[in-house]
Amino acid sequence: MKIILDQLQVQTKQSNEHIVFSDTITYIYGPVGKGKSTLARLIDYCFGGDLENTPAIQQEFVSATLYAQFGSYKCTLERSANDTSAVRLTWYESEANKGSVIAPIRAEAELIIPETELYNLSDMVYYLCGIEPIKVRQKSRDADSPLIRLGFRDIWRYCYLEQVHLDSSFFRFEDPFRGRKSQDAMRFFTGLYSERFSQLENELMKAVDEQRAKREAVKQIREFMDKFSLGSESDIIEELTNTEVQLSDAKRKKMDLHQKRSTEIHPTDQLRVELVRQGEKILQLRTAIEDSKEMVNEQRRLYSELITAKIKDERLSQANMLFADVHFECCPECGMPVTKNEDESLCSLCGKRKKAHKESNPLNEEVVRKDINIRIDELADAIKRREATIQKMEEKLDNALAQKEQYDARLQEDLANYDSAIIEEIRQTERTIATLEERIASLSKLRQMPQAINALEEKAGAIQGEIDRLRTELELERGKLAHADETVQAIAEEFKRIMLSIHYPGVYIDDCVSIDPRNWRVEIVHDNSSWSFWDTGSGGKKTLFNVCYALAVHSVAVKRNLPVPSILIIDSPTKNISDDENPELVASLYKEIYQLAIECREKFQMILIDSDFVSPQVEIPDLLTRRMAGTEDAPSLIPYYEGP
Numbered sequence: 001m002k003i004i005l006d007q008l009q010v011q012t013k014q015s016n017e018h019i020v021f022s023d024t025i026t027y028i029y030g031p032v033g034k035g036k037s038t039l040a041r042l043i044d045y046c047f048g049g050d051l052e053n054t055p056a057i058q059q060e061f062v063s064a065t066l067y068a069q070f071g072s073y074k075c076t077l078e079r080s081a082n083d084t085s086a087v088r089l090t091w092y093e094s095e096a097n098k099g100s101v102i103a104p105i106r107a108e109a110e111l112i113i114p115e116t117e118l119y120n121l122s123d124m125v126y127y128l129c130g131i132e133p134i135k136v137r138q139k140s141r142d143a144d145s146p147l148i149r150l151g152f153r154d155i156w157r158y159c160y161l162e163q164v165h166l167d168s169s170f171f172r173f174e175d176p177f178r179g180r181k182s183q184d185a186m187r188f189f190t191g192l193y194s195e196r197f198s199q200l201e202n203e204l205m206k207a208v209d210e211q212r213a214k215r216e217a218v219k220q221i222r223e224f225m226d227k228f229s230l231g232s233e234s235d236i237i238e239e240l241t242n243t244e245v246q247l248s249d250a251k252r253k254k255m256d257l258h259q260k261r262s263t264e265i266h267p268t269d270q271l272r273v274e275l276v277r278q279g280e281k282i283l284q285l286r287t288a289i290e291d292s293k294e295m296v297n298e299q300r301r302l303y304s305e306l307i308t309a310k311i312k313d314e315r316l317s318q319a320n321m322l323f324a325d326v327h328f329e330c331c332p333e334c335g336m337p338v339t340k341n342e343d344e345s346l347c348s349l350c351g352k353r354k355k356a357h358k359e360s361n362p363l364n365e366e367v368v369r370k371d372i373n374i375r376i377d378e379l380a381d382a383i384k385r386r387e388a389t390i391q392k393m394e395e396k397l398d399n400a401l402a403q404k405e406q407y408d409a410r411l412q413e414d415l416a417n418y419d420s421a422i423i424e425e426i427r428q429t430e431r432t433i434a435t436l437e438e439r440i441a442s443l444s445k446l447r448q449m450p451q452a453i454n455a456l457e458e459k460a461g462a463i464q465g466e467i468d469r470l471r472t473e474l475e476l477e478r479g480k481l482a483h484a485d486e487t488v489q490a491i492a493e494e495f496k497r498i499m500l501s502i503h504y505p506g507v508y509i510d511d512c513v514s515i516d517p518r519n520w521r522v523e524i525v526h527d528n529s530s531w532s533f534w535d536t537g538s539g540g541k542k543t544l545f546n547v548c549y550a551l552a553v554h555s556v557a558v559k560r561n562l563p564v565p566s567i568l569i570i571d572s573p574t575k576n577i578s579d580d581e582n583p584e585l586v587a588s589l590y591k592e593i594y595q596l597a598i599e600c601r602e603k604f605q606m607i608l609i610d611s612d613f614v615s616p617q618v619e620i621p622d623l624l625t626r627r628m629a630g631t632e633d634a635p636s637l638i639p640y641y642e643g644p
Contacts, residue, residue: 004023023605023622042066047121056643112124135148190488190491191487288393292386309372489515543575558599574586590616601621
């Protein structure tokens, strides 16, 4: 799959940077924080990846345009900072064959180009590279599993070794979802992917099963007749009647088991009872708390009324004492002279009968005041006690709620783990019913046994012809896949060769490197022990493991013309490997990389990103280097940016 990058244009708020790529090796190096990894991620962004929002990207990034060649087409992929769902793709082969579309990253309902099968960016990249959209089974080992598309990004992860995953993930094989896609990508690369082979295999399996079923039916019927000496129609009728009785008993047993299951005490029933009790307790506590709070509010209102009454009484008593012997000659409101009333029982001011409390007994007033004070004190004490009771009830409510949560969790756990033996008994009974029903069906046909046996044997013979045809086609298709097995072995051998060449720690000449095409797990077998990527331990060894495997895949791809994209981007191939402590290891790794570039010149493109430049020992045609150090002669990706 020919994909060659020409250049990347990065538009920021204050600059427009152009990064030109060599057709062989482009080596970008420099200290941390100068935009090296960001450059690789922007390439990935143009291919539909996510954009890592570093402070520099958040503040300054405007858009990225990638100029590339897909197959025979000159293409550009444009994506701005705000283009979260699509990429503008433009292609040109000739004036008669050119175009431009807004390609969604994820497939949508509408076609990008009418009367095609192109729905998204992935389909467009395949199309421009001359490859039909790849379809694989959703479950690789299930012949009836529906076909789904293998996206370009599923194979792109073999072409872009991102720094963050180099020492933590082996091409996402450990991921439950992405791992299956990574396996499908390797099947596609090596030729083990064959939709036709799967189809033929499925058809053959169904034909063989059908033939076996018919021949087994003939065999069982004959064995059945021989076993029970069913020679006459009356014998067959008798056996049929007995079998029907057995079937009736089995169905009755199944019904009884279902009834038993519905009435039998469930292991979680007691817990459910406790939950109900706890719920009732919580309800009672909440009701009691609400009632108590209402009573406290009522007592507080009464307390306030008594306080008000006490104050009014005290004020009235003081007023009586103050004005007891006062005689008004003028009205205090308007100042007019007051006409003296002859009736001393009437007020000289308002003319109304004087209040009786003037003549009230001071002793009685004191009793009333003491009673009010006592009631005020009693109410205050009652309010205090009831508030304390409310607090205790609220604590009980919190405990009850916590207990209920524990019961709920236990219930869910018990329900998940519950697997009653009665279910297995029901299933066994159902199998017995199915067997008896099959026997009844067979017995019902026994009256016409000779004709039935002949018909079954004729059908089995006819199926044999179909089986022979399918096997012939499968052998032809398998011959094609045999080459794929050789390819898998070639990758394993190349992987071992590279590891030995760079002096990978713990790998020896007598070791065996195997790749299981069922799960694409790579194992190094040493004596009686074996290990893989996840057993290497150190981050540096994991990085080397990933890099060596990617080099092996691309090396074999070039030599065997496999449909692997002809580009490899490695961000920090010496991650976690100190050049000072392991100079020979670093040198041998780059020697292998440079050797691959020389052997695969004009067929393969590499972009290397590292902290330091490792000079090749031999001349590399078209080697292009770019240092990013944040200086005038070696500017950063965003030259003017000085933030974090």
